[in-house]
Amino acid sequence: MTENDRLELRNISKSFGEVHSLRNINFRVGRNEVVGLLGDNGAGKSTLIKIITGYHQPSSGELYFNGQRVDHLTVPRARELGVETVYQERALADQQSLWRNIFIGRELTTRFGFLDVKKMRAETDRLMRGELGFTSTAVTPDSSIKGFSGGEKQGVAIVRALYFHAEIIILDEPTMGLALSETRKLLNFVREIKTAGKSCIFIDHNVFHVYDVADRIVLLDRGTVAGEFRKADLSLNELLDKMQHVAETGSL
Ligand SMILES: Nc1ncnc2c1ncn2[C@@H]1O[C@H](COP(=O)(O)OP(=O)(O)OP(=O)(O)O)[C@@H](O)[C@H]1O
């Protein structure tokens, strides 16, 4: 691994009884890098993510964060290490205002220990106009996020994660069920992660979306890494050919 890697998995395997979901996975995420993870249903993408977030323990193998080996990773520890997952469904609390959604669970307080509502509203206002790009006067920090679209809600969750210093933001099938214009917004939010100097693991069934935002693409096939490419080294057509070949033969 290079010293700069945010995260490295070495020889990670995961079995559920007789099911070998992951076998000897080597996977890394560099600083300021968007890694696209592609693979068919059941390839092991979500299992890989659940190991990185501390939700599952690997059956064998090693995990490194910033070059340091981490054993027995838990969900809170992964969060401390800067891993944030943005879920399409669970991203936000619909009944709550935008500012409450940004600061939920991590409220700002005054030095006397009271909620600093004024500051949270002001920070939300700044994020709205800047990172979130909400220019409409109809949206305020007090707006309920009920009316937000799927892409916007995930955008809020991404901006929130960046605000709280996430280092690696994980998106598992973020464009599923989104309209075209929403998908475009979402992909722009992924680009913001890079602009902020942070890293991202982007999982999507849509190759075009992955190719669009990823710096590097990792192909999973039936629990193993079938291939890994830097986008700069292959065209979209070449990627499609490789995926077809993996699907047919199980290797490159
Ligand atoms: N908790 C579990 N118990 C038993 N088997 C599991 C469990 N989680 C995942 N698996 C199995 O591991 C394999 C990989 O599943 P995983 O959900 O990681 O795939 P995926 O690539 O995310 O697929 P999809 O594209 O459908 O989301 C599958 O065969 C799945 O049935």
Ligand SMILES: [Mg+2]
């Ligand atoms: Mg999955």
